Amino acid sequence: MNYRHAFHAGNFSDVFKHAVMAVLIEHLKQKNSPFCYMDTHAGIGQYDLMAIQAQKTGEYKDGIAQLLDAAEEVPALKPYLDAVRSLNTPDTLRYYPGSPKLARMLMRPTDRMVACELHPEDAQTLKSLFRGDRQVAIHHADGYKSLKAFLPPPERRGLVHIDPPYEDREEFVNLTRWLALTHKRWPTGMYLVWYPIKDRRPIKRFYEELVGSGMNRQLVCELNLNPDNTPDALNGSGLLIINPPFEADKKIRSILSTLEKVFDAKGKSRCEWLVGE
Ligand SMILES: C[S@@+](CC[C@H](N)C(=O)[O-])C[C@H]1O[C@@H](n2cnc3c(N)ncnc32)[C@H](O)[C@@H]1O
Numbered sequence: 001m002n003y004r005h006a007f008h009a010g011n012f013s014d015v016f017k018h019a020v021m022a023v024l025i026e027h028l029k030q031k032n033s034p035f036c037y038m039d040t041h042a043g044i045g046q047y048d049l050m051a052i053q054a055q056k057t058g059e060y061k062d063g064i065a066q067l068l069d070a071a072e073e074v075p076a077l078k079p080y081l082d083a084v085r086s087l088n089t090p091d092t093l094r095y096y097p098g099s100p101k102l103a104r105m106l107m108r109p110t111d112r113m114v115a116c117e118l119h120p121e122d123a124q125t126l127k128s129l130f131r132g133d134r135q136v137a138i139h140h141a142d143g144y145k146s147l148k149a150f151l152p153p154p155e156r157r158g159l160v161h162i163d164p165p166y167e168d169r170e171e172f173v174n175l176t177r178w179l180a181l182t183h184k185r186w187p188t189g190m191y192l193v194w195y196p197i198k199d200r201r202p203i204k205r206f207y208e209e210l211v212g213s214g215m216n217r218q219l220v221c222e223l224n225l226n227p228d229n230t231p232d233a234l235n236g237s238g239l240l241i242i243n244p245p246f247e248a249d250k251k252i253r254s255i256l257s258t259l260e261k262v263f264d265a266k267g268k269s270r271c272e273w274l275v276g277e
Contacts, residue, residue, distance in 0.1 A: 001119050003165035009047035010060030010096040012263050013237035015067055016223045017163070017194050018102050019255050020239055022080035024159050024190060025106045027245035034110040036153035037103045040143025041163045042115035044125040046087070047096040054096075062263070065093055070262045076251035077258065079106060099161055100126065104136060111135065114150050116143035144178040152186035163194045172206045180213045183242065187215075190243045197236030200228050210240070211275055218275040219244045221252050223259055224267025236267055240274070 008014065028035040049060050064084060073081065083105045087095040097105060100115045107113065113136045117123040123140035130136040139146060143162070151160065162179065164171050172195070179191065197203065210218055224236035241248070249271055256269040 001165075001167070003167050004053065004119075004122070005043040005098065005165075006047055006051065006053035007057045008059050009054055009098060010049060010064040012059075012063045012223070012225060012259070013194075013196075013234065014096070014098075015063045016237045016255070016259055017192075017239060018097070018099065019077055019080040019259075020221065020241070020252055021099060021159075021161060021192060022083065022102060022106060023076055023248055023251050023255070024192060024241070024245065025103060026079050027248060028111075028157065028159060028190075029106070029108060031157070033157060034108070034112065034155050036155045036158035037107065037111065037113045038147075038150055038153070038158065038160045039100050039103065039113070039115040039163070040147065040161065041165070042100045042117045042126055042138070042143075043098045043163075044117075044122045045098050045115075045129040046101045047098060048094065049096055050094055060093075060096060064096060067259070067262050068093060070258075072258055072261065074254045074258050076254045099163060100136075101129070103161075104130070104133070107135065109135070112153070112155070113137070114139070114146075114153075116141045116146045118142055144174065147178060147182045148185070151182055152189065156188070159190045159192060161192045166196050172202050173209075176206065176209045176213065179242075180215065183213075183215050188243065190245070191241065193240040193242075195238040195240065196234055197222060197224060197228075197238050198234060199231040203238070207274060215242055216275055216277055217243050218273065219249055219252075219271065220274045221249075221256065221269075221271040223256055223263075223265065223269050225263055225265045227267050
């Protein structure tokens with residue numbers, strides 16, 4: 001396990017993923033009944049952008065720093081941006097919320113989070129961040145295997161966030177298998193899956209598997225910063241959402257059109273149904 005998210009925290013891809021995640025959580029909050037947020041690949045929870053790792057790549061400078069500086073702000077970005085701003089002072093950007101921290105900031109006192117992280121050191125850091133928090137359970141465990149243990153949740157409402165590092169060439173295949181198995185056990189859950197857009201061939205196969213999986217209501221959203229002709233670079237950031245809330249696609253499109261401008265995207269974004277009802 002070589003991947004450490006601290007090098008990439010707050011980059012354009014995190015911005016897109018976390019902004020959409022906030023939209024989905026805000027939708028869950030429209031009903032009074034509690035929900036469960038499950039993060040299978042959680043990372044360390046909160047990132048210090050002044051630390052050596054983030055400074056080494058400087059990726060956040062072309063990500064969250066640029067968005068905060070931009071004049072344009074659409075309503076759909078508000079919950080996410082409010083969370084980022086509340087961790088920082090008005091003039092300084094230092095802390096960035098990873099997915100578990102962002103979820104925790106948006107949760108209500110009745111909601112619950114389960115987060116898994118396999119890297120031993122990162123799992124300890126994550127545990128320290130949430131120590132004593134009775135709404136949060138952190139597990140040093142394989143996130144895929146934990147899907148079976150924790151789902152469906154007693155609340156019967158919630159969001160499952162699957163955000164693997166794609167170090168393994170078989171990640172797309174593993175992910176689709178686990179997702180289909182989990183969906184059989186909990187077909188009404190909402191699922192958010194991140195995928196990197198580099199070489200298009202594995203993504204094409206991923207889409208084919210998803211279409212043949214029997215899962216309905218699959219929305220794919222892509223923020224493509226570069227055209228597809230550089231297969232070794234992270235050209236774009238992809239999100240698969242299963243069972244998105246009503247009209248979430250409209251909000252995601254407004255986020256995409258803002259981010260395209262802010263990040264001066266050269267590729268074409270999309271937000272469309274891979275499989276409908
Ligand atoms: C892309 S990062 C997660 C970022 C985080 N979701 C966020 O948005 O802030 C992927 C994380 O998954 C962890 N990881 C890798 N394989 C795992 C597995 N099988 N189960 C749980 N965590 C895993 C890595 O150590 C890494 O911290």
